[in-house]
Amino acid sequence: MITAYHRPNALEEALKLLSVPGAVPLGGGTLLSKPTADAIQAVDLQRLGLNTLVKSGNILHIGATLTLQTLLESEHCSDALKRALRLEAPLNIRNAATIAGTIVACDGRSPFVTALLAMDAKLEVVSASANKTETLTLGDILPLREQLRGKLITKVSAPLNANLAFDYLARTPSDSPIVCVALAGRSVGRTRMAVGGFGKCPTLAVDGNASDDLAAAARNAFHEATDEWASAEYRMDVAATLALRCKTQLTATRE
């Protein structure tokens, strides 16, 4: 249960408030507003000016409190990323949910975070206690998100010099994916492929050369991926198919 609500005016004030046990950053509120047994102090970030979107060279700097919909409407958002964003949540939720909040709260079925992972997104994180800024890769922090407690994501940076392809499988066109694949390919040949649709967070399946066997890597990523939505056997087969389709998309984009 939320026992206190704060709306700090500056980052320093926010960090001080977040250093209190039980204090949690409040982005859009789409998840934090739900009832919980824990005593929570909500620190609303809306006055901190973190809802920015800046393209700097080949890097897109996305403010932590930018909403999913604002990103989707941006000229810098690729078609593949837009597709993943649309699948992440319906419009009302996209209008409120923030980039950082989605990263912190997502599970393995998140198409948007799967895409960010393929893009090799990096998080700028400020420590509440030491007031220290550090840069973490999304892939490193996703399985360890509890380490973000007491810290604040201020920015997400994603490189724009990679083409992105995205494909998914779901029961219906707008349903959460059972399998999704995001493939980011850079002109120099480096290829990152992330897979989602299962587990606690999306998984990086490939970070290497375009010549890698993407289908095999995608298949391997789902070896243990049986849950109530699909069997591992099925997911492995579909993931391999989607990986190859993403590769075809990328090739077509480059041509």
Place this chain on the structure above:
Amino acid sequence: MNITLTINFNVHEVECAPSETLLSVVRRLGYFGVKFGDEGGLSGADTVLLDGKPVNAGSMLAAQAQEHLIVTIEALGEHPDQGWKKTEGLSPLQQAFVESGAIQCGYCTPAQILAAQALLDTNLNPTEAQVREAISGVLCRCTGYIKPVQAVLKAAAVMRGEEPLAWETVNWERNAPDEPPFTAPENNLPMLNVIARPKVIVAPEAQTYQTVGKPEKKVDAVKLVQGKPAFTADIDARGMLYAKVLHSPHAHALIKKIDVSKAKALHGVAAVLTYHDLPRVVYSTAGQSDPIPGPLDSFSLDHKVRFVGDRVAFVAAETPAIAEQALALIEVEYEILPAILDLRKALDNPTIIHDEPEFVDFADSNKERNLAAEIRIDIGDVEKGFAEADQIFEAEYVVPKVQQVSIEPHVCLTYWDEDDRLVVRTSTQVPFHTRRMLAPILDLPVKRIRVVKPRIGGGFGGKQEMLIEDIPAHLTIATKRPVLYEYTREEEFSAARSRHPMRVKMKTGVKNDGTITANAMYALSDTGAYGCHALTVTGNTGHKSMALYVGDGTYRESPNIQFHADVVYTNTPPAGAFRGYGVPQGYWPLDRHMEKVARALDLDPIAFRLKNAIRPGEYHPFSTAWNEGREPRPEIVQTVGLEMCVAQGKAAIGWDTKSGNEEWRQNSGASHLRKGVGMAMVMQGTAIPYLDMGGASIKMNDDGSFNMLVGATDLGTGSDTVIAQMAAEVLGAPLEDIIAYSSDTDFTPFDKGAYASSTTYISGTAAVKAAQIVAERIKARAVDMFKAQGLNVESSDLQLSNRMVIEPSGQTIPFSEIALDSLHRSNQEQIMGVASHVSPVSPPPFAAQFAEVTVDTETGAVKVDKLIMAVDAGVIINPLTASGQVEGGMTQALGYAVCEEMRYDKSGRAIERDLDRYHIFRADEMPELETIFVETFEPSHPFGVKAVAEIPMNGVAPAVGNAIRDAIGVDVDVIPVTPERVWRAMKK
């Protein structure tokens, strides 16, 4: 904390808890157009505009909304005429929603309009896709989204300054029966345009009606489009408490000890009730006529729990949050018992779910065997028929448990009135049954209970139940205060009712020429922990599906049909009534089986079905053998429009150019995609003969208008409108002069409620009879008034039309003059008619359902591209509301076909507990939908009506399954047809 909110440009200083949501605060402030739908924001019923963008008020804290502009539906237009004060009227969007038939239950309408408003504020020329995306955050379970999308497009046109389309003057696409079928468009027309309408082939008898058959606006549309406080929870009673229920965490357990002392001691808690506190009264929750055709096996609270989600204790407190805290303070010691979670293991299991001595059997229920009902229907001699067959086909099919998902959850408010009578304001389909059933549970006589049914935010059968009303009622008795109880969405999934899951075996004997010689179905049906609707739902699984195919030749005269079923108890949440009432469970196995048989015999599947289908003048085979546990009474089916439905549907989908066409199948733009078409034929029933009764009263007012009171329960279907249309037709009055009200057990005549596809047929006939009484009195008084003017006329010479009595020479007397004369001037009387109706027959509607799909041959994913339903529902009273029923029904059935499923983990806990995991179709992912009405004139109804509400549930799943077969040549026998199931079928 104190916050300042700016809502609709009004500034409000509010005290609230830090945890209080914006939804809670805006409703506290009286903005009741913002509704609760779920906790996750996925229903979107709680939409407000925050700085012009649609967001979910239930998914943000009230404090977050400070320094932002909040707009609710109340900021848009209002009724144009408020006495001496004139207003600008409804907004263009509101007006378009009213005129387009975009409102059914109206619960999500304010949210849809706000979401659309946000779009039109920035884009007055949106595409259909943009409209669909704009409203994609608002789930609608009623409409199928076609008419809301049409409304937005129409409003955009109006706002662009284009000539407003006079909706009422549009020539509805109507054909006479002897005209050729409607043809499919030759090019890729947009799937929808502003004036898209259902097609109607008009019965000759219906050509002359003035009001019946017209696309009249719904009588409740104007209030719903404004978000008026029309629903159960939309009032604040002084001193109101909030109820919460402690639910069982175990699937099967005895409560050994329960300590509520800490909960009672919590500040703000008014009452905590356990089984120790309440009288032990056994009952059934099924909202059905007396005697309830099922076992009595439920208690308000019991010392035994039978599913995860079963009731353990009730709490009433000053706020919902305090009530939640109190639940956490209740200490319960359970003795865990073995649980039965698989229906195949229930029968004769040593674990007995109902071992209570109070259990009351009905018919062939047997608690010692975990058997809630046993059904054995034998028509003719199936063994003889099988012996005469050239080939016999057998297969097993599986249908899932699914949820009604009305966007308004179950909700009920109870309070004592000044006469110490208990008022129950509840979202129910069965107000009169609820009153009767509550009385013994509360130890009150029926006469001291008043049940009020306001507008209902969807029911779909889930509210044909006395499900929660006893909870606030007990708490009101305990506290003497008003108590509101509203289910959370999780409670809807874990503690409400659902569709019975079944495993169904088919065995069909056929001659090589396609004549069915015998047809047998066995259904193993899971009623869950309680037997509400167990017998009747599962009985209808066979009754209304297996009756369709009687065979041909001599078999047609004496069909061999068998339907056997066992309905078992398990330790899962109870099943109950759900639109279609068991029949969709029958058509997945039956029609898939017919498709397989036809293909195996190398026969045209459509011709095979029509060869064996029932025809006009034949006995409904089941009417000779079964009547929901009562005495069967044979009925002849008078009207069957199946052949015309097939012809229309085939033409609309382009069947002859697509079915079996390999070139077309591969023409999907990608090598891994294949297209397919499929169809299914279905029937349903219209009311329960000799049982379902509806009443109506109509009285004339001073100005010649009429109050019409009906006990019928409009749960968003538009029944108030179509009943009023029928009354208006008889009275010669415009619809706007019929003031319809439903329903209140103190004021409106009895009606059994909204179920069994009966309202238009039964309650409508009652209204027609009442109107005829009124019409006769009007004419009688007019005769005297004409005589006073020197005109000698007979009552039979007079016509009622356009608010007037017209005599043969053309002289008229306005209704207002008749009214003033009768109420004030001479031989004063209240012109009034009261009537009721019960039918000796249940005329079945028929339909041909068509589906077009694209299958991904590598992943098994199925995309349904198009659904077309050609329906014989008798004469269509209102094509707007009727087509809305078909569109919404097909959409609900589409979920049944491809994605909806309720499952449980090893401990019996529901896997699907929210609208994320339990996905229902959104506006931005819908296939093309089309409705064609093939009218027949049913002679047992004054306007030739049959039912339309439930039949759309029956054919979509098998049509999709058959289309998949057409596309890729494999059969899937389990729904929902998930990608993995298709993939596995392909791998075989």
